[in-house]
Amino acid sequence: MTDVSVDAHEAEPGHWEIAVGGEVDLENAAAVEQRLQDVITNRARSVVLDLGGLTYLDSAGLRSLFTLANRLELLQVGLEIVLPADSPVRKAVLLVGLGEIVPIRER
Amino acid sequence: MVRPAESGAATDAGPHTTGDRLRRIQTLTDTELARLGVDEMLAEVLERVRDLLEVDTVAVLLLDPSATFLVATATRGLEEETSQGVRIPIGRGFAGRIAAERRPVIIDEVDHSNVLNPILREKGIRSLLGVPLLVAGDVIGVLHVGVLVPRAFTPEDAELLQLAADRIALATQARMTQAERTAAAALQRSLLPGQLPTVPGLELAARYVPGDGGEVGGDWYDVFDLPSGRLCVVVGDVVGRGLQASVAMGRLRSAVRAYALLTEDPAELLRKLDVQVQHFERDVMATVLCAVVEVDQSVAWVASAGHPPPVRSLAGESGELMDVEPDPPIGLTPVRRRRARAVDLPVGSCLVLYTDGLVERRSESLDVGLARLTEAVRPGPAEQLCARIMGRLIGSRTSADDVALLVVARPGDDGTAPLRLAEPAEPRSLRSVRQSLRAYLGSVGATPEEISDLVLAVGEACANVVEHAYGPGGGVLEVHLEMHGRRVRATVRDTGAWREARGVNRGRGTTLMHGLVDEVHVDRDATGTRVVLEKSLGRNS
Numbered sequence: 001m002t003d004v005s006v007d008a009h010e011a012e013p014g015h016w017e018i019a020v021g022g023e024v025d026l027e028n029a030a031a032v033e034q035r036l037q038d039v040i041t042n043r044a045r046s047v048v049l050d051l052g053g054l055t056y057l058d059s060a061g062l063r064s065l066f067t068l069a070n071r072l073e074l075l076q077v078g079l080e081i082v083l084p085a086d087s088p089v090r091k092a093v094l095l096v097g098l099g100e101i102v103p104i105r106e107r
Numbered sequence: 108m109v110r111p112a113e114s115g116a117a118t119d120a121g122p123h124t125t126g127d128r129l130r131r132i133q134t135l136t137d138t139e140l141a142r143l144g145v146d147e148m149l150a151e152v153l154e155r156v157r158d159l160l161e162v163d164t165v166a167v168l169l170l171d172p173s174a175t176f177l178v179a180t181a182t183r184g185l186e187e188e189t190s191q192g193v194r195i196p197i198g199r200g201f202a203g204r205i206a207a208e209r210r211p212v213i214i215d216e217v218d219h220s221n222v223l224n225p226i227l228r229e230k231g232i233r234s235l236l237g238v239p240l241l242v243a244g245d246v247i248g249v250l251h252v253g254v255l256v257p258r259a260f261t262p263e264d265a266e267l268l269q270l271a272a273d274r275i276a277l278a279t280q281a282r283m284t285q286a287e288r289t290a291a292a293a294l295q296r297s298l299l300p301g302q303l304p305t306v307p308g309l310e311l312a313a314r315y316v317p318g319d320g321g322e323v324g325g326d327w328y329d330v331f332d333l334p335s336g337r338l339c340v341v342v343g344d345v346v347g348r349g350l351q352a353s354v355a356m357g358r359l360r361s362a363v364r365a366y367a368l369l370t371e372d373p374a375e376l377l378r379k380l381d382v383q384v385q386h387f388e389r390d391v392m393a394t395v396l397c398a399v400v401e402v403d404q405s406v407a408w409v410a411s412a413g414h415p416p417p418v419r420s421l422a423g424e425s426g427e428l429m430d431v432e433p434d435p436p437i438g439l440t441p442v443r444r445r446r447a448r449a450v451d452l453p454v455g456s457c458l459v460l461y462t463d464g465l466v467e468r469r470s471e472s473l474d475v476g477l478a479r480l481t482e483a484v485r486p487g488p489a490e491q492l493c494a495r496i497m498g499r500l501i502g503s504r505t506s507a508d509d510v511a512l513l514v515v516a517r518p519g520d521d522g523t524a525p526l527r528l529a530e531p532a533e534p535r536s537l538r539s540v541r542q543s544l545r546a547y548l549g550s551v552g553a554t555p556e557e558i559s560d561l562v563l564a565v566g567e568a569c570a571n572v573v574e575h576a577y578g579p580g581g582g583v584l585e586v587h588l589e590m591h592g593r594r595v596r597a598t599v600r601d602t603g604a605w606r607e608a609r610g611v612n613r614g615r616g617t618t619l620m621h622g623l624v625d626e627v628h629v630d631r632d633a634t635g636t637r638v639v640l641e642k643s644l645g646r647n648s
Contacts, residue, residue: 002538003334023541026570027534056541058566059616088559095622096615 002028006035014045021053024061033064046078057089145282149181157183162252169248187226202249211238211265236260238269240276291350295323307526307543308550310516312489318509325352326462326511336402336542339367342460343395355391373397373410374447384438392438403549410447412437422455426484457516464508489516525589532584560623567616568599568638576603593644602635
């Protein structure tokens with residue numbers, strides 16, 4: 001199984017910081033999506049998704065991020081993505097236009 | 108009543124004369140027996156002993172490898188002994204006493220006090236005669252005969268039986284030694300990969316040669332990839348020779364592979380191995396050199412447990428000993444911390460790992476052998492280098508010790524052979540394809556950003572094959588990379604009937620491919636689909 005880590009912690013009540021590290025591809029994208037949905041409970045008011053630890057993210061993983069973004073928008077939960085300037089997955093995230101529906105910051 | 112055979116009464120000529128019987132002993136060494144294996148030879152000889160001494164039962168018990176038990180190995184008239192795997196402790200009972208005292212024993216009347224083995228009593232055996240099987244003064248087992256009607260075995264009977272026993276002992280020993288050698292050689296062959304793994308960007312070659320007289324020992328080499336995409340390279344030498352060393356080697360080799368899944372730090376790996384050996388394998392000592400090559404192949408982390416240092420040569424230079432200071436051997440003494448050292452492997456370099464049999468000669472110091480090795484090492488194709496080293500250091504002499512040699516070469520720029528991968532079209536193949544792509548692209552000098560772009564673009568094409576090309580029966584995913592000057596051409600191929608992608612997000616893969624590489628071509632025909640991706644290196648901002 002492609003190696004991935006999902007580490008979530010509640011920085012302040014209702015405000016979640018989730019760091020995803022490793023690789024996300026066709027093999028594990030659905031599992032990652034499920035993990036993120038499990039972590040983000042109804043009480044959540046905002047989520048910061050830190051993708052700085054990702055070394056690979058393909059269209060299956062990006063599809064999961066779009067699904068997550070759409071769902072959180074529906075739930076009126078704020079979402080931001082952290083993506084360092086030197087992240088190897090930054091280019092892919094920008095190419096598919098995820099930045100047009102989710103604010104992306106470098107740190 | 109039990110009596111030593113020497114104090115026996117007068118000779119019983121019986122129906123056979125002594126000369127007659129002695130002559131018949133010769134039949135025990137017939138050339139026809141020479142071709143038989145241990146079991147068949149014993150079966151045949153026991154039959155002849157039974158006939159010769161006119162007894163009802165004959166049994167051979169051999170000493171087990173721990174030298175604490177006799178194990179019933181072949182019997183006539185006492186088949187229960189072998190089928191039940193009877194074990195007799197040395198020094199106890201009838202057979203145990205013979206082995207312990209190394210002399211014939213006669214029992215005129217079998218009873219509880221002198222025979223422990225219930226099978227002998229239940230069988231109704233009334234008298235017994237037994238002699239030790241001796242090879243060069245060492246007991247290797249016991250031969251005994253029994254009768255169902257009481258009989259006073261004579262010293263002459265004992266002498267005859269001893270003559271038979273001596274022949275059985277020699278034949279058994281010779282056959283067992285041969286069997287052991289054959290087993291050890293088979294084990295060694297099965298454990299040393301004749302075909303080394305294919306690692307894009309690296310060339311691997313290895314040799315193993317048994318020592319004097321073709322006897323294998325405990326040397327081994329091993330190459331395998333790690334979950335991270337790093338490569339683990341191991342050379343080791345278990346102290347000792349023959350089957351026992353080979354068996355121990357097999358266990359150590361497996362342990363190294365298992366620990367490599369827990370840690371990719373070679374020093375920590377050797378520390379774990381050492382703890383394991385000291386706990387479970389008290390009698391085993393080994394020297395091991397373990398190297399872990401980084402994914403980009405530019406550096407290897409090397410740790411040594413009492414093993415001679417590797418030799419590296421850089422492009423255009425001869426070899427030099429790497430300063431990998433050995434920590435204590437495996438299985439010797441508790442070691443709290445072990446060290447690993449980085450050895451750079453720039454393009455065009457090679458790393459040579461070996462066991463001491465390669466460099467040691469009886470008449471000279473180790474330094475002379477090491478100097479001979481460093482002179483012999485030159486960068487070049489791994490197979491050629493292996494052949495060159497073996498030619499220079501071994502030549503036509505036979506090494507006293509066995510020899511293992513492993514060469515890891517990182518070919519220069521001109522060695523940009525194409526990369527060809529064929530994997531099952533399954534999601535789990537994607538990761539290993541990426542690892543191979545990264546290693547190959549690293550070896551041709553692509554920048555990290557170029558590697559990321561190409562790996563993702565090719566990864567998308569591969570994911571398409573995995574998702575859409577084949578039905579439930581599956582198929583093959585083929586990836587082919589080649590260099591045209593500084594331009595990379597990647598071809599991803601399947602032989603399935605492509606289904607059009609479904610769902611709303613599928614177009615992203617295509618978007619990514621077009622955004623990451625210079626050109627994307629898709630050819631589709633009846634035989635399958637071919638996606639060609641091209642990107643020039645060295646043009647990224």
